[in-house]
Amino acid sequence: MALTGVVSYLSERAFESIRRMVYQETGIKLSGQKKAMIQSRLMKRLKQVGCPTFEQYVKTVKLNPNERATMFNLLTTNVTKFFRESHHFDFLKEGFLPVFLKNSGQTRPLKVWSAGCSTGQEPYTLALVLNEFFAAMPGRDFRITASDINTDVLKKAAEGLYQWEEVNEIPYGWLKKYFKLGTGTNSGLFKIKDILRKKVNFKYFNLAVPGGNQKDETIYDIIFCRNVFIYFDQETKANVIKMFYNRLTPGGCLFLGHSESLNINDRSIGQWSIQQHTVYRKEV
Secondary structure, eight states, X not given: OOOOSXXXXXXXXXXXXXXXXXXXXXXXXXXXXXXXXXXXXXXXXXXXXXXXXXXXXXXXXXXXXXXXXXXXXXXXXXXXXXXXXXXXXXXXXXXXXXXXXXXHOSOOOEEEEEESOTTTHHHHHHHHHHHHXXXXXXXXXXEEEXXXXXXXXXXXXXXXXXXXXXXXXXXXXXXXXXXXXXXXXXXXXXXXXXXXXXXXXXXXXXXXXXXXXXXXXXXXXXXXXXSOGGGBOHXXXXXXXHHHHHTEEEEEEEEEOTTOOOOTTOGGGOOEEEEEXXXXXXXX
């Protein structure tokens, strides 16, 4: 039963418990400065589930995996947009794909992983760019795996519905080709057409857990993981990079966010070479 009264403020003890749970299960390290953010994002939820204090909510979260997932969703920051960091897509078309076509020696599908895909703008941008690139190449195809730890944003991504403010920077020709106007309850929204939607497979994946809690050994040609490492400590980041290295084909590329980087001299995380700012190639 939901509460109508005032919920207590977040104590240091409850704050530390929440930080510890988030780190242990997601690898995200919340700093001491995030206390106000946590309190703000969880206050409404406490009232919804009937917890009068944050201490009681912590107990509930520890006993209830579904509520724990809800808490992680509420505390996960998701900032994204179509064609974000457009230089990555330029490099994809001009630097990576011509080499891939030359060296692949067959017509196997290009395999791409968008790790930390948020509400879907990144994988759909990738699908659009790749569909345009391969349009004049019969027999060439691609597949995109898009993953996130936040089940709420995965649901939105799979629906493929966006406000005008989210798509208004996409060139009109592509907007008309790859989106359709929603009807009924979706009136005023823009929906991804199946020509792109069927190319993307959305799934839950926890980067901080070996194997992501899933039996998936897919090897990819490209991995996008942008603006995710900024939430990890060095140990978690190193483990994820090594996992990416093992999941890339020789010559495959890893794309990071604008403020992220790899130490290519650290061979413990694999043999990498830098192709351009924030783009790294797996060396044999």
